[in-house]
Amino acid sequence: MKIETTHRIPFPQAEVLAWHERPGALVRLTPPGLATPDDPTAGGLQVGRVVGTRLGPSALPSLLRPHWILRHREHQRDVEGEARFVDQQVRGPWRTWSHEHRLLSDPGSEGGTLVGDTLEVELPARLQRLEPLLGPQMQRVFRFRDRQLREDLAFHARYADQPRRTIALTGSSGLIGTQLAALLETGGHTVRRMIREEDVGPDEISWDPQGGRLDPADLEGVDVVIHLAGRSIATRWTHSARGEIRSSRVHGSALIARTLANMDNGPSALVQASAIGLYGPRRPGELLTEADPGGEGFLADLVREWEHAAHAATEAGIRTAFVRTSLVLSDGGGPLLPQLPMFLAGVGGRLTRADAMTSWITLDDIVRVYAHAALSADVHGPLNAVAPQPVTSGQFARALGAALHRPAVVPVPAFGPKLLLGADGADELIQADQNVSDARLQASGFRAAHTTLEQALQHVLWR
Template structure:
């Protein structure tokens, strides 16, 4: 026996545009939900888009592991008739059968109706419980998955409609990271060409090989690139030992200096027009309390503030070559698959979260999709220049943050957590700068540049990324 599920999505964009979005390489990462219940991890991109025979390697979360344990899932594309329909099926995975048929129809208003038809058959040991699985498990999970996909698709198409200028070629470092992978996918679905800067890789189709540790980057590889986006850097979620501090500083400042030197050696007529470099709201240091921080606020105290100052200074060197430079002062990025939220989810799900270190410190958070959207927006917006605070417009005190996200999971958030716990893991300095720091940033400059947020309030963002929209 099989279970059949149908979901319909109505869009204002014409069918050819919507189908083309699905054909591009970033479509699968953009549509894959981060909260489980189906394929929720892209391990290997489709080998040949959505054409017949193309395969992608995915993962599906094991229930109760909070996305930390995945089972392998191989998807294979079958029938294909652009712009009318395409199909994919599970070639290998944890079900007896999974087939997904995507049908695209024109509407009377000139828009598009997507009809997703999914056929699911469980493994033999579950066949006798199919009705129970279908009604109590499969249908609710598929509702969550396709509601997420619909929100993603509508927001991405709206983003591309807003940024309908010439299609660019962009080089991106840190392209496999939490933020970089989504920046690349968003740009690709808009028809832009993304070239990935890969450490130790060989320069070839779609790849620029470089080695920041050895100072190696061929300036010729940057010729013809329109914008460079530099998002790489050693993780800061660690003890700030002298060795780790050197690694964190060198991975950001050293690599940026290398990029700027190489850009200066590119002939002016072939040189990229813009350099977008990550920074962080750690620029403002510690001890800022309730102060509202704008891009004109002074830098603060602490190791991370020093890193951000040097990082931004290195990037600013590209202005000597007539390039537009943007420093992205990143807030606390939210996703179940990484960043601030991932390590907190098991405690929240268990009802063991609550105020940390008193909970009065401000957290300037931002959802992963808005983080990727803001970076892409600043790369594509020709008059965007200088530092930008990139966080949601509504920062939250830590105790309210914990209460809101736990509430979306229908869990309490009343268990106080003293800073002694983080200090035991991270040490005193990292705890002070990562956990106890208070940053209440203003994002008026980002809004004035024309960026349109997908999720301005924390509850709406948490509902989206956790698949708990009512």
């Protein structure tokens, strides 16, 4: 069967083509819940390049994720200036697969580009009955790619007059880190991934946060450090887990801050992950801003210590920003993914009291917040990374049900989250009531691409 689509992008063809040729383009164009490239650092459209991906969310075991291998078969530009490249399946779930991409200057607009896709695919004989579902599914993916491309290009356009930066990044293999590295690289910036391995590649930096090892020489030539690394809090909060959550954040932050402070000509900025957990789990009726001293609980104490661990950098005059992350929406991981099976089965519903406020942000907007903080010389201090319009738990459930065309009338029993996270984890992560302000984020010049929950879910669920 053949599937064809064309979208208009309000950016010049040369700019759109350059974006596609950079590392990170495939990551940014692929919904995280659909597939994950084997090597997110690779890029380019050269003929013969082989690209491997694993289908399905990265949260699933590899054994449940089919391996799909494609090869760039063609890449050419014709006399009229049309750029064309073709991906063809080498091995994977389809009987045949060929995807032709076309980029042509749009004659109907000034400086725009027509992005065309022609997909020719044949399913295995045993799956032929699913063919009527494939066309609408792929059209949804193409719409996701169209939105992602235009939103990323619009973001990069706001920083087009600035020099390209070299950015060191911890936590680069996580859900946020993978997308953030790809966003920066498609903007022409250089990303050096900080990893806990001694044998590293040319764009990698070896460090050991627990052992206190980070060679300042490895940060020479780096403009900004973005520190995301830390053990996931989405686990049972046992005594040992709490210790690991704390040490993975505090030790790494202190090491980086100390190293930067002792460098004569090192990175000029540190952007560190943080969390709105600082404000305490339940603050009904309050509008929470960065000026708030914070609340009580494990997360509140953790965030205070986490941010304080960077004081050496701040005292040394290094621009330091703390991105206080909220509920991150993605189909590839985070708190939204576990809810999808229940909703798709028709038994989804709210997680806590119907009137409890939920502050959220999409995966794509959170990575743009980090990039914005890294590239903006006047952004410093705490910054709430939340969308402009928080919702109640009841509104969240209804919006998710509507996006999936499913009911949202079965509240999740309290014992469910407690089984997964323990009583304390469920109390602070699930039973939260936080109305967090994005006023300072907006005042810094950031503009969210997804401002309403309905719009956000349409994007992250590629509807």
